[in-house]
Amino acid sequence: MSAVRLDGKAAAAAVKEELRERVKALAARGRTAGLGTILVGDDPGSRAYVAGKHRDCAEVGIASIRRDLPASATQDEVLAAVAELNVDPACTGFLVQLPLPSGVDEQAVLTAVDPDKDADGLHPVNLGKLVLGMPGPLPCTPRGILALLRRYEVPVAGAEVVVIGRGVTVGRPLGLLLSRRSENATVTLCHTGTRELAGHTRRADIVVAAAGVPGLLTADMVRPGAAVLDVGITRAERDGKVKLVGDVAPEVAEVAGFLAPMPGGAGPMTRAMLLANVVERAERDH
Numbered sequence: 001m002s003a004v005r006l007d008g009k010a011a012a013a014a015v016k017e018e019l020r021e022r023v024k025a026l027a028a029r030g031r032t033a034g035l036g037t038i039l040v041g042d043d044p045g046s047r048a049y050v051a052g053k054h055r056d057c058a059e060v061g062i063a064s065i066r067r068d069l070p071a072s073a074t075q076d077e078v079l080a081a082v083a084e085l086n087v088d089p090a091c092t093g094f095l096v097q098l099p100l101p102s103g104v105d106e107q108a109v110l111t112a113v114d115p116d117k118d119a120d121g122l123h124p125v126n127l128g129k130l131v132l133g134m135p136g137p138l139p140c141t142p143r144g145i146l147a148l149l150r151r152y153e154v155p156v157a158g159a160e161v162v163v164i165g166r167g168v169t170v171g172r173p174l175g176l177l178l179s180r181r182s183e184n185a186t187v188t189l190c191h192t193g194t195r196e197l198a199g200h201t202r203r204a205d206i207v208v209a210a211a212g213v214p215g216l217l218t219a220d221m222v223r224p225g226a227a228v229l230d231v232g233i234t235r236a237e238r239d240g241k242v243k244l245v246g247d248v249a250p251e252v253a254e255v256a257g258f259l260a261p262m263p264g265g266a267g268p269m270t271r272a273m274l275l276a277n278v279v280e281r282a283e284r285d286h
């Protein structure tokens with residue numbers, strides 16, 4: 001591999017170290033940050049991510065509150081769990097793990113979260129603040145990607161960025177974040193239906209692949225020296241074992257100048273940025 005590895009694990013460890021001190025400072029002022037999670041159903045990926053979030057909280061000194069509901073939970077039951085955390089004083093911020101089972105209206109659930117307790121930055125009010133450039137919690141993966149690029153001094157201002165994927169947790173908010181006046185990138189938001197995808201990616205200084213299509217971005221689609229971030233995760237069964245596969249083909253490492261791999265790139269930073277959102281919210285109160 002010739003690309004410089006954008007090491008999300010190391011970057012996340014540094015963020016967590018700093019947050020641990022801030023949590024101690026909050027405790028000295030009698031304030032405990034508390035993250036709540038609502039998990040519906042038994043998707044193995046979602047279970048693992050939620051468990052990871054609670055482990056991270058324990059590491060940093062944030063209290064955690066779990067609400068796990070069965071896959072058969074009704075929309076009203078999910079909304080009741082949201083209403084409960086909205087008023088729980090021990091919970092200073094919370095999230096609803098996505099995706100929700102079919103039959104539960106994701107937008108209705110996200111909208112029911114108190115925007116002031118929205119640890120994920122996915123409430124319409126907070127996404128609106130992102131559009132307007134107002135301060136507010138930022139979605140965790142986009143925030144983590146920006147932090148990772150900054151840590152490795154990958155130039156963002158003036159860069160041509162191609163984001164592949166228009167989902168609510170990554171592609172769409174990342175496009176908004178990087179095109180803000182303060183970041184000043186020129187962003188093209190592509191998706192699996194984009195005609196001539198390679199024509200866009202070959203012109204890019206930075207490519208973020210978040211479409212959830214294994215091996216979608218191949219070496220011939222990348223300008224030599226470009227920064228590539230693999231944010232796609234597909235759980236594929238190979239030889240009876242579940243394997244995680246990213247959107248970026250392995251040969252891209254020979255062409256790119258920087259590569260955030262999956263695993264070990266944007267994923268750990270997603271987790272670290274959730275903690276940052278929770279700590280910032282608790283600090284705002286005191």
Ligand SMILES: Nc1nc2c(c(=O)[nH]1)N[C@@H](CN(C=O)c1ccc(C(=O)N[C@@H](CCC(=O)O)C(=O)O)cc1)CN2
Pocket residue numbers: 048049095096097098099120140141169233244261262263264265266267268270271
């Ligand atoms: N409410 C939310 N739901 C979802 C979000 C989100 O930000 N908020 N993002 C993803 C899932 N996610 C966090 O929730 C997440 C995904 C991946 C990782 C991660 O660390 N990935 C590892 C590889 C996977 C593994 O080891 O199992 C990596 O890239 O190194 C963390 C969090 C969708 N849902």
